[in-house]
Amino acid sequence: MQQPLYTRTDGLASLTSPTDIRKLGFEELASLATELREIIIQTVSRTGGHLAPSLGVVELTLALLKSFHADQDRFIWDVGHQAYAYKLLTGRLDRFHTLRQLGGISGFPRCDESPYDCFGVGHSSTSISAGLGMVVARDLNRLRHHVVSIIGDGSMTAGLAYEGLNQAGGLEKNFIVVLNDNEMSISKNVGALSSFLSKRFASRWVMRLKKETEAWINQIPKIGTELVGYLKRGEDSFKGFFTPGMLFEAFDFTYVGPINGHDIRELVSVFNRVKQLEGPILVHVLTKKGKGYEPAEKNPTHFHGVGCFEPETGKAKKFAACSLPSYTDIFGKTLCELAAKDDKIVAITAAMPEGTGLTHFARTFPDRFFDVGICEQHAVTFAAGLAAQGFKPVVAIYSTFLQRAYDQIVHDVCLQNLNVTLCLDRGGLVGEDGATHHGVFDFAYLRHIPNMSIMAPKDEAELATLLRTAIAHPGPAALRYPRGVGTGAVPDRNGVSIPLGQGELIKDGTDGCVIAVGSRVHPALEAIQELEAEHKCSFALYNLRFVKPLPQKDLVDLAGRFASFVLVEEGTLAGGMSSAVLECWTDHGVLNGQAIKRLGIPDVFVEHGAQKDLRRLVGIGKQGIRKACLAMTAG
Numbered sequence: 001m002q003q004p005l006y007t008r009t010d011g012l013a014s015l016t017s018p019t020d021i022r023k024l025g026f027e028e029l030a031s032l033a034t035e036l037r038e039i040i041i042q043t044v045s046r047t048g049g050h051l052a053p054s055l056g057v058v059e060l061t062l063a064l065l066k067s068f069h070a071d072q073d074r075f076i077w078d079v080g081h082q083a084y085a086y087k088l089l090t091g092r093l094d095r096f097h098t099l100r101q102l103g104g105i106s107g108f109p110r111c112d113e114s115p116y117d118c119f120g121v122g123h124s125s126t127s128i129s130a131g132l133g134m135v136v137a138r139d140l141n142r143l144r145h146h147v148v149s150i151i152g153d154g155s156m157t158a159g160l161a162y163e164g165l166n167q168a169g170g171l172e173k174n175f176i177v178v179l180n181d182n183e184m185s186i187s188k189n190v191g192a193l194s195s196f197l198s199k200r201f202a203s204r205w206v207m208r209l210k211k212e213t214e215a216w217i218n219q220i221p222k223i224g225t226e227l228v229g230y231l232k233r234g235e236d237s238f239k240g241f242f243t244p245g246m247l248f249e250a251f252d253f254t255y256v257g258p259i260n261g262h263d264i265r266e267l268v269s270v271f272n273r274v275k276q277l278e279g280p281i282l283v284h285v286l287t288k289k290g291k292g293y294e295p296a297e298k299n300p301t302h303f304h305g306v307g308c309f310e311p312e313t314g315k316a317k318k319f320a321a322c323s324l325p326s327y328t329d330i331f332g333k334t335l336c337e338l339a340a341k342d343d344k345i346v347a348i349t350a351a352m353p354e355g356t357g358l359t360h361f362a363r364t365f366p367d368r369f370f371d372v373g374i375c376e377q378h379a380v381t382f383a384a385g386l387a388a389q390g391f392k393p394v395v396a397i398y399s400t401f402l403q404r405a406y407d408q409i410v411h412d413v414c415l416q417n418l419n420v421t422l423c424l425d426r427g428g429l430v431g432e433d434g435a436t437h438h439g440v441f442d443f444a445y446l447r448h449i450p451n452m453s454i455m456a457p458k459d460e461a462e463l464a465t466l467l468r469t470a471i472a473h474p475g476p477a478a479l480r481y482p483r484g485v486g487t488g489a490v491p492d493r494n495g496v497s498i499p500l501g502q503g504e505l506i507k508d509g510t511d512g513c514v515i516a517v518g519s520r521v522h523p524a525l526e527a528i529q530e531l532e533a534e535h536k537c538s539f540a541l542y543n544l545r546f547v548k549p550l551p552q553k554d555l556v557d558l559a560g561r562f563a564s565f566v567l568v569e570e571g572t573l574a575g576g577m578s579s580a581v582l583e584c585w586t587d588h589g590v591l592n593g594q595a596i597k598r599l600g601i602p603d604v605f606v607e608h609g610a611q612k613d614l615r616r617l618v619g620i621g622k623q624g625i626r627k628a629c630l631a632m633t634a635g
Ligand SMILES: Cc1ncc(C[n+]2csc(CCOP(=O)(O)OP(=O)(O)O)c2C)c(N)n1
Pocket: 053, 056, 079, 081, 082, 122, 123, 124, 151, 152, 153, 154, 155, 156, 182, 184, 185, 186, 289, 304, 350, 351, 352, 374, 401, 404
């Protein structure tokens, strides 16, 4: 685990409680802001993490803690990836160097980590709904504290945020929402809302209105031209009439802003006034993502969630594994190759073009690329609409975020048996982002939906081949692959695809059989090769490839040939791949006392830490598979 290496913690260390901040003067607060930035930069350079979002809200965090009462009031950070300064100011300075590491503090707010974290987060756009729940609870309990939800402009692209605003406006209760507007999601924020917030919408709308009005007035005989001149002189005030506040006022919120989010004095003055107001209030704050660290200000997308880097330059620290292309890279490249030959292929991302490997696609096929914002539900139904009209949409979403779109997958895609390809990146344990981000539920949440096919490649080459299979299949298909790099297997570019439901026997054996899927196939191969080399036992290895439809005939044959099985997957044991295999064997009546060991994610939320450590801890790494095979032979 990392050791703290900060040069200055004098101001921070002198705080005995977050409420001490209320007593500090503005100069002390400014100095604390510098100190916080240094600690955040030094720490994240060694642990990796969400640097640019956190640097952007240092002043906002200080102003909130100066104006409100941390011991009584509630702060709900949306996503929570920007809460590092808040963590440091609410009692986690001593543990901050353990950020996102195994056994260390989480990268996101968590109620079990601190009494100052009143709501657990990681997925976006929950803060208004959760905050409103706390507002109603407060009023039912006849308490009087403030509830403040802090949400980014990117997170405001999700429908969930408006569901919260809508109810909050209707209830008319005292509730403060702070909109942290930096014009960025992970990439540049998208859609009509971001134009509206930056007043570009207002100007465009006003320009159209103005043109039409001018044309109409010009037609008025005699006074027309003079009237147009008069109106032109009043143009600026006319434009100024249209503010971003109109949107929130339509939801019955009082709109305050926009305010410079790096001016602590101004923020404090506004928050102190807002505290006196009644009803729901939206405070619009303008910030710069990455503020105070030049590399992050220049490239906020790269520094949104960053790996280890040199703090002096911002240059990434290189690790050997980085030289291989990631699964994501192979996905993006293969999709471009397929799209070049098939103009019905379109690509969709929910605010993660970089993370899902679609930036090259976006540049090459701008008309067939859609970043819909952080709205996974919409992304899936939008794809269904395209598919209903004969297109072949490929929706690339992290496994954990696709959880949001369960009903859209059932009702809009599968029920209509549409050709939508869901590409679930970050399938399995993702590492340092932890419990909110592990993509371990997907086999279980997709497997029971009629018409769905589910594939998990053993390596990058198989990913490319299965992507072809998935897109060519006329019904819904889900392709699930892990975070990071694989074996370096080079994809076959000859247009081969694998028939649905076809697994492969990678290696035969005499003592038992390992059935593995996706990322677990190669570690299983290594484990059984080691055991064989050590003359301990000889296991067969079967690569399942398809969690649905299962290679039923092969599975039935294997059940007849072997007396011992190890089933291994990087997904939940409950309802996942091994459940599917057991169902198949039960339905075919081929279970007759075989010894079966299932390896996978147990019925707990796995915490944060390095991916390989987490895999080892849950027993699905090479050693875990080895141990399970040996135990089979010992029995
Ligand atoms: C449901 C969901 N989808 C996608 C993400 C990935 N994600 C994390 S932060 C982020 C951008 C958020 O933008 P904004 O709220 O404006 O915060 P900023 O990073 O600009 O401070 C995205 C897309 C997520 N956390 N949750």
